[in-house]
Amino acid sequence: MRRRPLGNTGLLVTELALGTWGLSGDAYGPVSVEEQQRVLERALALGISVFETADIYGDGAMERLLGRVTTGQQALVVTKLGTDLGAQPPRKRFDVPYLSGALERSRARLGRAELDVVLLHNPSRVALERGEATAWLAARQAAGEVKAWGVSVGDPETARAALAAGAQVLELAHNALHRSDLNQLRAELGAVGVLARSVLAHGLLTGHWAPGKEFPEGDHRAERWTSDELRRRLRQLDALRPAVGGQVLSLRAAALRFALEDAAISSVVLGPRSCLQLDQLVREAGRQPPYLEPTVLTALQARLQEVGVEP
Numbered sequence: 479m480r481r482r483p484l485g486n487t488g489l490l491v492t493e494l495a496l497g498t499w500g501l502s503g504d505a506y507g508p509v510s511v512e513e514q515q516r517v518l519e520r521a522l523a524l525g526i527s528v529f530e531t532a533d534i535y536g537d538g539a540m541e542r543l544l545g546r547v548t549t550g551q552q553a554l555v556v557t558k559l560g561t562d563l564g565a566q567p568p569r570k571r572f573d574v575p576y577l578s579g580a581l582e583r584s585r586a587r588l589g590r591a592e593l594d595v596v597l598l599h600n601p602s603r604v605a606l607e608r609g610e611a612t613a614w615l616a617a618r619q620a621a622g623e624v625k626a627w628g629v630s631v632g633d634p635e636t637a638r639a640a641l642a643a644g645a646q647v648l649e650l651a652h653n654a655l656h657r658s659d660l661n662q663l664r665a666e667l668g669a670v671g672v673l674a675r676s677v678l679a680h681g682l683l684t685g686h687w688a689p690g691k692e693f694p695e696g697d698h699r700a701e702r703w704t705s706d707e708l709r710r711r712l713r714q715l716d717a718l719r720p721a722v723g724g725q726v727l728s729l730r731a732a733a734l735r736f737a738l739e740d741a742a743i744s745s746v747v748l749g750p751r752s753c754l755q756l757d758q759l760v761r762e763a764g765r766q767p768p769y770l771e772p773t774v775l776t777a778l779q780a781r782l783q784e785v786g787v788e789p
């Protein structure tokens with residue numbers, strides 16, 4: 479598996495990373511513990527050496543499993559802190575006393591004295607601008623407790639606050655139907671490492687969904703789109719269809735390759751929920767550039783504009 483530098487952290491990351499939110503069962507419905515373990519082991523066997531998680535995924539279960547499965551392996555774990563599940567109701571917390579305890583708990587679950595990459599988990603811009611959490615993370619790095627740090631963000635304004643605070647890694651959503659955040663930030667990224675998540679738009683970009691698709695309770699997608707919004711998004715998939723052909727075997731492959739082709743991205747965070755899905759993604763991603771031929775990519779960008787995807 480090819481590797482890219484994670485910005486200026488000095489770390490090299492595989493172009494594909496395994497995210498564990500879907501696997502945890504928190505996001506898309508349950509996954510058995512046996513399948514969770516099999517997917518992590520399969521990812522390692524396929525050469526993926528970057529694993530993305532959060533302290534809250536499975537209420538700590540994903541960190542514990544990663545701790546067990548990655549022991550003695552060449553694996554880099556990215557984890558995220560900043561959600562207090564013990565509060566009623568659970569709330570975001572980016573104060574140092576809370577984060578210090580959260581870091582200790584993550585170190586214990588992952589079984590590592592030094593963590594690879596620690597991100598603040600979806601802070602608001604205002605929380606970041608207070609500076610407390612980012613200064614604390616920089617101090618943890620100076621103390622040798624984390625190799626690199628950054629922020630997982632939900633919008634460009636928060637990303638800018640993260641960059642201003644010196645974040646070395648940014649995680650953000652990026653896919654063919656949601657490209658404007660990364661595009662807006664592109665000129666400001668400098669040497670930051672970028673982890674791109676939701677490259678299949680939560681499964682929408684597989685092209686397998688009928689217009690009236692409904693999601694069961696416990697699946698975050700049930701709340702994400704109105705039926706009109708979902709229909710509009712599904713129509714926009716037409717822009718992607720002509721990119722399928724030759725080495726690009728499916729819409730899923732075109733979506734994945736759209737992200738892999740982007741030199742601003744260090745690693746694409748996959749979200750498979752089974753070994754079957756993982757195998758399909760790794761097989762269809764391709765092994766080396768060009769993931770999409772330049773002419774195909776240029777035409778795709780133009781068609782996305784035509785169907786109303788923000789540039």
Ligand SMILES: NC(=O)c1ccc[n+]([C@@H]2O[C@H](COP(=O)([O-])OP(=O)(O)OC[C@H]3O[C@@H](n4cnc5c(N)ncnc54)[C@H](OP(=O)(O)O)[C@@H]3O)[C@@H](O)[C@H]2O)c1
Pocket residue numbers: 496497498499500501506530531558599600630631649675676677678679680681682684730747748749750751754755756758759
């Ligand atoms: N704030 C944050 O930091 C944040 C937010 C979101 C995600 N993430 C991380 O990023 C990872 C990926 O995000 P995401 O869940 O939004 O990713 P995604 O890749 O856009 O969507 C994942 C969904 O795509 C479908 N899928 C995956 N592989 C497939 C395949 N081979 N064939 C058909 N469908 C397939 C599955 O849907 P079905 O369930 O329908 O099969 C799966 O649940 C997460 O696991 C998480 O670790 C982080």
